[in-house]
Amino acid sequence: MEYVSFEGLRLDGRRANEIRRPRHAFAIDAQCDGSARFELGNTVIECRVDGPSERKFGGAEEGASEACALTCSHGRSAFASDGVQAGRKGDGRSKQFESVLAKALTSAVCVDLMPRCEVQVRTTVLCDDGGARAASACAAVLALADAGIPLKGIIGSCTVGHLDGEALIDVNRDEERGRGPELWTCALSAGDVPDDDENEDDGEDHLMGATGNHITVIVEELERGKTTMETFKSMHDLALAGCETSARYLRISLRARTRALAATRALEKF
Amino acid sequence: MAIARVAASRETMRRASDGRVIGGRLARGVRAVRRERYVRDDVYVGYHHEDVEATHRGPAGERRWDVLRPRRGADGARRIALIDSNVALHQLDALADGRVRDVVICATVMEETRARSRSSYERLREMCRDVEKRFYVFSNEHHGETYVEDVAGESANDRNDRAIRAAAAFYRRAIPVSACERVTLVTNDRANARKAREEGIDVMNVLDWMRTISDEASLTDLVVPGGGAEIPDERESKRARAAGSSSAPKFDEHLDAGSIKEGLAKGELVKGLIRTSLYNPFEAHVTNEETGESVFLSGRAAMNRAFDGDSVAIEILPESEWLRPGSKIVTSDIEDDAAATTSTDDESGGLAPETAEETDIVGAVATGAKSGVVPTGKVVGIIRRNWRERGYAASIDMGKDGKGPKATGAGFTTRVLCVPSDRRFPKIRIQTRQLEGLLDQRIVVVVDDWPADSAYPEGHYVKSLGVIGTVDAETQALLLENDVDDRPFAPAVFACVPALPWRVTEHHLAEPGREDLRDLLVCSVDPPGCKDIDDALSARELDDERIELGVHIADVTSFLHPNTAMDEEAARRGTTTYLVQRRLDMLPGALTTDICSLVGGEERLAFSAFWIVNKSTMLPDETIKPRFTKSVIKSAAALTYEQAQLRIDDATLNDDLTLSLRRLRDIARRLRKRRMENGALTLASPEVKFEMDQQSSDPLDVGMYVTRETNQMVEEMMLLANVSTAERILEAYPAAAMLRRHPIPEQKMFEPLLKTAKACGIDIDPSTNRSLAATLDAAVRPGDSYFNTLLRLQATRCMSQAVYCSSGQYAGPERMHYGLAMPLYTHFTSPIRRYADVIVHRLLSAAIGLCPRHESLESSDHVKAIADVCNIRHRNSQHAGRASVELHTLVFFRKRKIVVDARVFKVRANGLIVFVPKFGIEGPVLFHEEKNDAVLDEDAMTVTSGGKTWKIFDQVTVQVEVEQLPAHRSRLLITVVPDDTPRGEAQ
Structure with a gap:
């Protein structure tokens, strides 16, 4: 199997450093405090957020943290992938992901502003075409924002694979089957996007190029990982750039959403 | 970093391989797989001309060198050619010609080629990598203007043809006439050509296209007539005429793939590889893939167009029709076909085969059955062809009278038969416009097709190797027959070699884990004229009781790093091939004979192994593990076997070098004794040596190779080093160590030996290697010293060859080396000339913690894959070496x-x-x-x-x-x- 053609195009026509087309929708579920759907190509993730609400359990005992507690639960629909189920709800892999994601999101949430509260984040994989973890993190960020939870910055997330001797960003399902090492990264991007970036027609073009924002790596998880240092380095560099791209996309989406909301409420300027 | 620009999503339906219902409401066994396809507008078209629009020159950062540089052809126009899948599959020899350039191959074509023939694909890929060829692969499936949607009811072939036409039309739009006059779609498929013409695309068939490049016969002969697609009428009639007026099929039609599958499933047919007898090209046998039983085939009709090595389906005949394989020697081909011309073929005397694989298996089968008849069958279908893409060495059939075919005059196409050098293959019919020039040439032909109405396979001429009978041409032919690469190394490989003159520097000495052993007295012992010295020895007295024995091997892996062009090339060559008159190196000459070679008086990098030897027993101390280290050594002298022997024998010499040689000899004697006691076999193989005339390089004399005790001394040291290395790497990597294994022969393989021994009144017990060695030792005839050697020659032929393997493939006892009577063995001592040793060096340096284990050596499967290639290369190289000796024997006896x-x-x-x-x-x-x-x-x-x-x-x-x-x-x-x-x- 050849994952990167001689001409530098991947199986689905992308170049090594191109992520799949992202799409999103806010407030998909009126039942909860905040919700969002995030798609990366054919991977579809839904996220629901409840909170901040009063903490029901824990925290009563002495010495417990006053700060807001964020918990995650991760599930997959039965039809998410065509072949073998890659992890069910409650299995080890999924538990691990839940705790890591919770850790990552906690670092982006202004937990001190919501003492003795809890926030529940539920992510569901509707369709898994690769990169479900990265897409889940992005969906969670959108849902948190939709729920009105104060954030310190935007978490961007992406997966990077390594096949045919090349680091490939945002590997899809076909590429995941190549069994190469895979790195999932979440990074907190604290910077801002210049104001003139909101033209939605060609917003994607503005996503390109470095921003010089301050990036903090929060989570890095290497799977099937037996790589050399050089391989890891190239994957890491690409992953950072990928996180920045996705954070930028999320930031623009959020701003557009806010503007739309402001418009419906007839506010001049939020 | 970017988000992919333009996206389209395509849903593909795929049949689930296991027939389960997945995904709900779809038909049974079919499931939907949704795949995304990003269709872009920034794909480089491969031509960086100023008149070509910027978007077609690809985005920044993409490789932008000028792939296509169309030059004016014979018709005065600059041309870019796009080829279709059939051209890519069937006209590779024409495409490979240096004159054919500036070709665009659509990704669709690449994909189809890969699906249909892996080897054709690899060859095409190779051409695309060649900068000189200027072949460009255009990703048409990912370009917005050339991407075609599937249409319901359209076959995959038609869809692909449409995609290629769309690409041709796009190229015409993208590349203005000012940059290139003609953009031509090359196809032999008339239906496709017609449609293309209707769409206003410039179309040509392969032959016409070649003529625009050059009208020389050397190019147009390469074109395969028909080429797997529709054949123009004119040719069709010509072929019918040539095949004889009667178009009656000469062979039974082959079954189609479906019927074969059904027959195999029902057990009516048997599947296996067909092997033609070395002694009689009209006899073959097929080994049943499942049961391992052998089925006999007699005559070309029963073989039904199968070539040696094809995977075939055969039908076993009723028992009444079973035949007895000939125990006769057949020296001439008597064609059973009346239309065919007969000719004498050669059953030439040759060198004695060495192992079981090379001996006549049919003969062995014949001796098995009492009545002589064996299961006999006939080929009913071919599952996989084994036609060599590199072609067959052949010569033009001169007919019975030796006058040769009548030439129809220069420039006209003549159809002639070619006789392959390897008599196991039938004659091949080719068509050529340069017959006159080919009559006395050794040529290369490729087989394209063997229709049922033709007595002979159809092929085409590829190139000539030189005048028949000359050493050069015949050497080229034997290299081709054995698939040995004699091309010079590519510049990228030379770029990996350090600049000469090379010296050991402080930098080397400072490397962690490298010991400075320049003061150690080291010497090497090799055959005279040896330039690639990869081993040296030392034996230092530590005190009155102990000797430190050292084996120092050239540290090739310090220069040969994984993932470099040189490593890839070495892995591909696998071994150095020794021909009588020259050596085909695995590594570039500078490394082989200078930088890595442990020449006398020069400082060199080495991989050293040390044992502590007790003086009382003169054997390595079992309680102390051998020590391995990288080192820098300075060999005191590069001796020949003879020089070393003379030094040891000369009682007047008592210098340090001689003393350590004697110590080595004493240790070697004890090691050898111990090994013999363990049941190691002394096997005989007739090695001959030529003395060559320096000027004409004609052989002057030939004789058996003389061995001295010093040969055995070096051999024992190498065995010791190899065994210790095998133990060390297996300890570190139990599942993925590269080992060399010699399987225990099956008892039935000894039958020819036992029969011979019985006829001679001698008892041979082959039940274990120890009993075999003992009874072979005892088998002597007074007054006939050579009798024992003859028996050993026969014994050797009962055994298969030792092979490389990964330790993960076999359980403990199966890893043994039967011939050497060693439970574990590997090759460590010749990294200059064997790639397996390079791998072992890498594993060993990882095992002793000098470097991390490279990822390509991490799993047993990876190591097995490397071992398999090494085995094939080793065997081919041995065959080529023997063929070269055979050739020189012939030259020697000519006078x-x-x-x-x-x-x-x-x-x-x-x-x-x-x-x-x-x-x-x-x-x-x-x-x-x-x-x-x-x-x-x-x-x-x-x-x-x-x-x-x-x-x-x-x-x-x-x-x-x-x-x-x-x-x-x-x-x-x-x-x-x-x-x-x-x-x-x-x-």
Whole structure:
């Protein structure tokens, strides 16, 4: 199997450093405090957020943290992938992901502003075409924002694979089957996007190029990982750039959403 | 970083392989797989001309060199050609020609080629990598203007043709006429051509296209007529005429794939690889893939167009039609086909085969059954062709009269037959416009097709190697036959070699884990004239009780790093090939003979192994593990075996070097003794050595290789080093160590040996290697010192070859080396000339913690894959080496006629097979055909003819000469002469 053609195009026509087309929708579920759907190509993730609400359990005992507690639960629909189920709800892999994601999101949430509260984040994989973890993190960020939870910055997330001797960003399902090492990264991007970036027609073009924002790596998880240092380095560099791209996309989406909301409420300027 | 620009999503339906219902409501066994396809507008078209729009020159950062540079052809126009899948699959030889350039290959074509023939794909890929060829692969499936949607009801082929036409139309739009006058779609498919013409695309067939490049026959001969697609009418009629007026099929039609599958499932058919007999091209056998049983095929009709090595489906005939494989030697092809011309083929005398794989298997089968008849079958279908893409060495068939085919005049197309050098293959029909020039040439032909109505396969000419019979041309031919690469190394490989003159520097000495052993007294012992010295020895006295024994191997892996062009090339070559007159290196010469070679008086990098030897036993101390380290050594002297032997034997010499040589010899003796006691076999193989004329490089004399005790000394040291290395790497990597294993032969393989021994009244017990070694040692005839060697030669042939493997493939006891009687063995001592040793070096340096284990050596499967390639390369290289000796033997005898002693090696119903020890030749002696009164007694191993009886291993006097055959061919002719004929050169 050849994952990167001689001409530098991947199986689905992308170049090594191109992520799949992202799409999103806010407030998909009126039942909860905040919700969002995030798609990366054919991977579809839904996220629901409840909170901040009063903490029901824990925290009563002495010495417990006053700060807001964020918990995650991760599930997959039965039809998410065509072949073998890659992890069910409650299995080890999924538990691990839940705790890591919770850790990552906690670092982006202004937990001190919501003492003795809890926030529940539920992510569901509707369709898994690769990169479900990265897409889940992005969906969670959108849902948190939709729920009105104060954030310190935007978490961007992406997966990077390594096949045919090349680091490939945002590997899809076909590429995941190549069994190469895979790195999932979440990074907190604290910077801002210049104001003139909101033209939605060609917003994607503005996503390109470095921003010089301050990036903090929060989570890095290497799977099937037996790589050399050089391989890891190239994957890491690409992953950072990928996180920045996705954070930028999320930031623009959020701003557009806010503007739309402001418009419906007839506010001049939020 | 970017988000992919334009996206389209395509849903593909795929049949689930296991037939389960997945994904709900779809038909049984079918599931939907949704795949995304990003269709872009920034794909580089491969042409960086200023008139080409910027978007077609690709985005920034993409490789932008000028791939296509169309030049004016014979018709005065600059041309870019797009080829279709059939051209890519069938016209590779034409495409490979250096004159064919500026070709665009659509990704669709690449994909289809890959699906249909992996090897064609690899070859095409290779051409695309060649900067000189200027072949560009255009990702048409990912370009917005060339991407075509599937249309319901359209076949995959039609869809692909449409995609290629769309690409051709796009190229015409994208590349203005000012940059290139013609953009041509090249196809032999007339339906496709018609549609393209309707769409206004410039179309040509392959032959016309080649003519625009050059009208020389050397190019147009490469074009395969028809080429797997529709054949133009004119050609069709020509072929019909050539095949004879009757178009009656000469062979049964093959079954289609579906019927074969069904037949196999029902058990009516048998699947296996077909192997043509080395002694008779009209006999073959197929080994049933499942049961391992052998089925006999007799005659070309039963073989039904199968080539040696094809995977075939056969039908077993009713028992009444079973035949007895011939125990006769067949020396001429008597074609059963009336339309065919007959010719004499060569059963030339040749070198004695060495192992079981090379001996006549059909013969072995015949001896198994009492009545002589064996299961017989016929080929009904071909599952996978094994036609060599690199072609077959052949010569033009000169016919019975030796006059050769009539040329129709220069420039006209003639259809002729070619006779492959390897007699296992049938003649191949080719068509050429340059017959005159080819008559005396050794040529390469490729087989394209074998229709049922043709007596011979159809092929095409590829190139000529030179005049038949010349050493150069025949050497080229034998390299081709054995798939040995003799091309010079690519510049990228040379770029990996450090600049000369190379010296050990402080930097090397400072490397972690490298010891400075320049003060250690080290020397090497090799054959005379050896340039690639990869091992050196040392034996230092530590105190009154202990000696430190050292083996120092060239540290090739310090220069040969994984994932470099040089490493890839070395892995591909696998081994250095030694021909009589030259050496085909695995690594570039600068490394082989200078930087890595442990020459005397120079500082070199080495990988050293040390053992502590007790003086009392003169054996390595079992309680102390051998120590491995990288080092810098300075060899005191590079000795030859002879020089070393003279030093050891000269009692007046008592210098340090001689003393350490004697120590080495003493240790080697003890090691050898211990090994023999463990049951190691001393096997015989007739190695011959040529003395060459320096100017003409003609062989002057030939003789068996002389071995001295110093040979054995070096051999023992290498064995010790190899065994210790095997233990060390296996300890570190139990599942993925590269080992060398010699399987225990099955008892039935010893049958020929046992029969011979029985006929000679000798008892051989092959149950274990120890018993075999002991009984072989005991098998001596007083007054006949060579008898034992002959028996050992036969014993050797009962065994298969040792092979490389990964330790993960076999459980403990199966990893053993039977011949050496070692539970573990590997190759560590010749990294300059064997790639397996390079791998072992890498594993060992990882095992001792000098570097991390490279990812390509992490799993057993990876190591196995490397081992498999090494095995194939090793075997090919050995075959090529032997063929080269055979060729030089022939050249040697061309000027001489020599009477020598020989031994009967096999008895046959119509002759003897004799072995000439002096020259290592084995060949047939035929009784007179007319007085066919020979009686063969298979139990006593005697044959009686003309009142004279020969028994196996009998002494005979023979005359060896070269017999000239028609069509510039020659073979060794061995005839029995009276015993009192004076030995030596005959008049």
